[in-house]
Ligand SMILES: Nc1ncnc2c1ncn2[C@@H]1O[C@H](COP(=O)(O)OP(=O)(O)OP(=O)(O)O)[C@@H](O)[C@H]1O
């Protein structure tokens with residue numbers, strides 16, 4: 001509907017430059033996601049090589065990102081420096097990683113107060129700078145023709161026929177309260193750089209595998225493959241297409257820990273250094289990773305799904321439907337295909353649990369008649385459910401045998417524990433808490449688990465049980481069934 005305003009007064013209400021830039025700063029990039037956003041532009045510009053360099057000088061630290069892509073003419077560069085330089089509704093070429101016409105500005109301002117872009121195209125170089133303090137001072141969106149001389153901006157560009165360098169300095173967030181010559185400042189900075197390396201190795205892994213070179217201070221970044229393709233024991237599901245082939249989904253069940261060397265097992269932990277943090281969907285937009293291991297609110301992270309990773313490939317024409325955000329770090333499945341995605345994921349998850357528990361099954365299957373000893377049992381009393389500690393569990397049995405006359409006291413305490421188990425609280429938390437429920441002894445030192453396992457094993461052997469039987473029985477005792485990999489320790493006894 002179009003309203004006729006021709007006889008109305010109007011008033012100019014342009015965005016206030018300095019406060020607008022401050023809002024850009026609050027979009028929520030991390031250092032590594034901001035750098036990935038700059039690299040998106042290089043990839044879209046067809047770069048084959050990208051060089052990330054830095055000069056550590058405490059608060060005067062500088063970071064430069066150069067590519068050998070198409071480059072920009074002076075006019076194109078000025079347009080690129082404008083916030084909202086491209087309309088998000090404009091159709092993009094199939095290989096374009098951009099969407100909003102904002103990334104260069106928002107990612108840069110999220111990290112620094114000053115940045116310049118120096119670009120070369122048709123043998124001509126242009127350079128423009130945004131300075132937040134200058135914008136604040138003049139209160140208008142004005143670029144400055146300024147090239148900082150503390151950094152060799154032409155290190156790569158001189159030898160290239162076209163390319164672009166983005167230079168960040170006055171990195172107030174990263175280098176706040178640091179000193180150039182302070183050891184701890186430098187250590188923190190290098191840790192941030194290391195995070196960048198790991199993040200890029202994941203986000204661009206498919207590009208790196210196809211030959212894209214990203215050099216961090218001259219060292220090529222290696223790719224990190226979340227699906228561990230080529231590793232022994234990997235299981236993959238057939239690819240499934242949705243939306244007429246636009247969305248492609250492939251489930252992977254990674255190899256069981258027992259199949260991996262210690263080094264490969266650590267590889268699987270990925271940039272987040274945790275299998276659990278890396279389970280879930282991996283959403284790619286034009287083969288660039290947006291989400292690296294997340295259940296998208298459809299399921300919870302639970303340790304027995306550690307081996308489950310599901311690849312989802314999207315084209316850049318579905319940005320709206322998947323609610324891709326400016327930082328390219330969020331994606332949400334559209335309602336109309338959510339159910340299909342849940343069904344596919346359930347299937348892969350079920351297989352992943354099978355593999356996760358597989359080793360135990362092999363041991364246990366050998367002695368199917370072996371009794372299972374849970375720590376807790378469910379009981380019914382007057383038609384109601386209660387939980388009771390299993391007095392036959394070997395740990396309790398042993399304790400109750402050696403109570404030194406305190407049997408009654410022990411029984412009393414056990415009874416009080418049983419009668420006050422906070423079942424309603426646990427149930428409520430289970431349904432409403434975002435955080436997953438940990439498994440027994442998760443995140444704790446496992447020495448106790450191994451110790452008790454060994455003691456029990458020794459006494460079973462002393463009772464005359466053959467070692468294989470003894471191990472199978474232990475595999476059936478809670479919580480050892482969660483830690484079957486430790487059964488190997490027993491073989492050496
Ligand atoms: N390294 C580069 N080489 C060539 N052109 C570039 C480069 N970086 C940016 N540009 C140009 O500047 C424009 C604006 O970049 P910017 O990152 O702000 O937005 P975008 O990539 O279009 O979208 P998004 O907000 O999703 O990142 C790009 O569309 C591209 O035309």
Ligand SMILES: [Mg+2]
Nearest residue numbers: 041098103104
């Ligand atoms: Mg961009």
